[in-house]
Amino acid sequence: MRRALLYAGVAVGALVMLFPFVWTVITSITPGAGLGTPDLIPDEPGLDAYRTLLDAMPFWRILANSLWIAVASTLLQLVTSAMAAYAFARLNFPGRNGLFLVYLATLMVPMQVLVVPLFIEMRELNLVDTYAALLAPSIASAFGVFLLRQAVAQVPIELDEAATIDGAGHLRIFVSVVWPLIRPALATFAVLAFMSSWNSFLWPLVVIRSPELMTLPLGLSTLHGQFTTEWDVVMAGSVISIIPIAVLYLAAQKYVIQGVARSGLK
Numbered sequence: 368m369r370r371a372l373l374y375a376g377v378a379v380g381a382l383v384m385l386f387p388f389v390w391t392v393i394t395s396i397t398p399g400a401g402l403g404t405p406d407l408i409p410d411e412p413g414l415d416a417y418r419t420l421l422d423a424m425p426f427w428r429i430l431a432n433s434l435w436i437a438v439a440s441t442l443l444q445l446v447t448s449a450m451a452a453y454a455f456a457r458l459n460f461p462g463r464n465g466l467f468l469v470y471l472a473t474l475m476v477p478m479q480v481l482v483v484p485l486f487i488e489m490r491e492l493n494l495v496d497t498y499a500a501l502l503a504p505s506i507a508s509a510f511g512v513f514l515l516r517q518a519v520a521q522v523p524i525e526l527d528e529a530a531t532i533d534g535a536g537h538l539r540i541f542v543s544v545v546w547p548l549i550r551p552a553l554a555t556f557a558v559l560a561f562m563s564s565w566n567s568f569l570w571p572l573v574v575i576r577s578p579e580l581m582t583l584p585l586g587l588s589t590l591h592g593q594f595t596t597e598w599d600v601v602m603a604g605s606v607i608s609i610i611p612i613a614v615l616y617l618a619a620q621k622y623v624i625q626g627v628a629r630s631g632l633k
Contacts, residue, residue: 388609395602416599423600424586425579433583434611436498437564440505444560445553448511453541455512456519457527473509478569486573500574505564511556518552519545554622561615583608
């Protein structure tokens with residue numbers, strides 16, 4: 368009986384979580400749909416909203432912008448965060464703990480507070496309205512350093528000592544010993560970093576002026592009219608924007624579950 372109630376609760380929770388996505392898909396294929404809840408089975412479903420979306424903007428260019436910015440940002444954060452995490456977990460240097468606390472303190476500073484100084488910095492470097500400006504704030508991540516430091520700390524120090532006896536330096540230990548053993552944490556952080564960059568709206572809105580440099584959230588915002596909005600078209604763009612995140616999560620699902628499970632056991 369208890370197991371049946373548990374499964375029923377999980378099923379209800381899954382339905383609640385999936386409903387917004389289902390509602391988005393149904394709205395996108397319902398011509399002229401508004402913000403109200405559409406019929407679960409539209410009378411005359413169609414793909415006109417998707418065709419309108421492709422005609423209303425350079426959609427594929429905008430999608431490519433978001434994709435490569437998110438991928439580049441994720442890779443940069445993985446490398447810089449993992450290297451910093453190794454330094455904080457394995458190297459003894461003066462002020463290590465104090466510097467790590469400073470890193471953690473930056474997590475409490477919201478992005479809205481940093482927008483103005485970051486924009487001034489980009490302007491002084493003549494990077495406004497460039498791809499470099501989109502990437503610059505996401506080269507490093509304090510949260511990534513914190514998450515990966517915990518993973519590196521769980522790797523037995525004896526492996527480092529054995530590699531040192533074989534003549535390995537810190538770089539080789541990091542690449543050959545530590546990096547493969549923290550793959551679940553890396554996959555978890557990769558999904559979170561990709562989602563953060565993919566869904567970023569405020570920073571691209573501030574720093575980008577040219578339509579050809581727009582990212583997907585910024586491009587979708589242009590579909591909102593001053594007086595009326597074609598919500599089926601907006602939802603069509605939203606459906607497409609969900610696909611890359613879903614594919615990434617499904618590809619990394621095994622490692623993400625391992626990372627969460629290991630964190631829960633500690």
